[in-house]
Amino acid sequence: MNDLFIKSSSHSYHIYIRENIRFNVNELLAKTYSSILIITDENVAPLYLEDVKESLPSERVYTTIIPATERSKGIQTYYQVHTEAIQYGLDRESLIIALGGGVVGDLAGFVAATYMRGIDYIQMPTTILAHDSSVGGKVAINHELGKNLIGNFYPPVAVVYDVQVLETVSEKEVRSGYAELIKEALIADESFFKSIMDTSLTSLTNEQLTTHIRQGIAIKATIVEQDEREANTRKYLNLGHTLGHAIESELGYGSITHGEAVAIGMLFAMRVSEQKYFIKLPDQELLEWLQNNNYPLQLGSINTNNLLNRMKSDKKAVSGKLQMVLLKDVGVPVIEEVSEDDLNLYLSSFTDELLNS
């Protein structure tokens, strides 16, 4: 089965990656819970909610369906889910199951982290992108002034990944998810990177996808075990995210997916790395692969000053100085402080170049 296992600071947990595992969730529970609340969204609910619900003991299983939008990561939905949990009578021996993509996982995980000061929860990702966010215990909601600004490090008791559900995800979701896989490859494993570059997303098989997901999660798990609270090496997982987040919020959430924005951010990080370290990276190869696989790379009339300001307010910034993840080679990430002036120059030439690509 090749399940993965991860040691967190507070406990160890399994990452189950199997086909049709959603029909057998109950068998994976390590103990008997007094009640279970499944949190999912309105897109996932009609597809898989009943499957998961029926796999659990019939008594005291409750469900909450949130809107399938980034806005569900706001303080209102967060408070509302707490209200429902209280009204259903969840107690300290209850379990929350996060069934969905990154929004559901981040929100439900943060509710679990803070409900009565923390109860158990399981991540059940239903997207490719969420292979990344479901592992490692970073949970959060958004503040209107920035993404993921309110949250915890709070590991789940298990990740239950039914890769069979990935057969039906849209091309856009495949693109978004593969960006995070490329990120993991770029910071840790050149042969994995090459394997992805040899894969065409339009003719992707489920075997290829499952193999890539397993490789990606293994990289993520290793890093999270080394540095759960993101004091050093875990920061590498933010490759492409400083610009990526800025693009997402500048264009407005929903107009470009997280992964699509991160893909552009990674290209940028590679370009900056090349100029800073006088090295050659496979950025041209990545660019062509992104183009061949229909990633949106035109940022239109985006304002580089606005991007810059958003990057500066990123929560990875310290003392107002911007930190970027760069590469000295594929598999050799570094954290580098980049001055505002340099960033401005890099960014202008990069957006010009994208316009003409």
Place this chain on the structure above:
Amino acid sequence: MNDLFIKSSSHSYHIYIRENIRFNVNELLAKTYSSILIITDENVAPLYLEDVKESLPSERVYTTIIPATERSKGIQTYYQVHTEAIQYGLDRESLIIALGGGVVGDLAGFVAATYMRGIDYIQMPTTILAHDSSVGGKVAINHELGKNLIGNFYPPVAVVYDVQVLETVSEKEVRSGYAELIKEALIADESFFKSIMDTSLTSLTNEQLTTHIRQGIAIKATIVEQDEREANTRKYLNLGHTLGHAIESELGYGSITHGEAVAIGMLFAMRVSEQKYFIKLPDQELLEWLQNNNYPLQLGSINTNNLLNRMKSDKKAVSGKLQMVLLKDVGVPVIEEVSEDDLNLYLSSFTDELLNS
């Protein structure tokens, strides 16, 4: 100096208990912070905010003053303080200082626990009552459906307790604080209990108070080290709190202090213990001491059914069954499940008795 030291699961921290230590906070910081936000309330601010502020490096020290009311532990103030922290530019290397009583400590601690997934914070209690809540890392806000329902276990990096500020607290605050000291004595140390029973709050000296606080915190620290996440022994610290919380919310926060309500709750727990275990406890002695020291013990026309319902929704309840901390002797606490019927009987006879006391 006799400072105390506490080992938490994530780190160890000092509890500094000294006179006039508020003028020297900077010397106690273990590292240089990129910025500092002092969170306090409108009562404490005019008294001590400037002292603390001036003891810190002058650059990048910000302050937030919240209303001195239990309502400040609501989701609105929580979100508002996050907003200010973002606007002041706090980053992951910033520090929050909670300067005040339990409301400030719980709120500011939970903001620190969740700001960018957790930054350092220091508890600076300014009340006697807060000697208890400032140690051990239980932080929370209230939900409109119940107290402290949203929170974390998140230890501070230090507790800085300037006992000189306690010279000016009101009689009501002294009563409230001593209830938690009595609680610590009852669950762990008979001679400490006797020492309090020999003390008159109306002629209390600062030496007596400091000694008692040090003893109370030492008990608390020992328990928290054993069981940070309240899986077993830490539950003993809830002695008197099941009924105490119910009284507080039934009468409305503000009409009775937390400690005054807990004092009644402890009397009740002792009465239940005597009837359940056929033992004799010093409850009569405690009752007389409470009367002599002007604790409000008349609950008036309080509805015992309402109290019962509130006790059942307490977050210490599991699977709908109510757990109470009882005593087999002074210093020998136990957790006991009490049926609803029994509780109803105990409660009716107890409230009748209080009416006639």
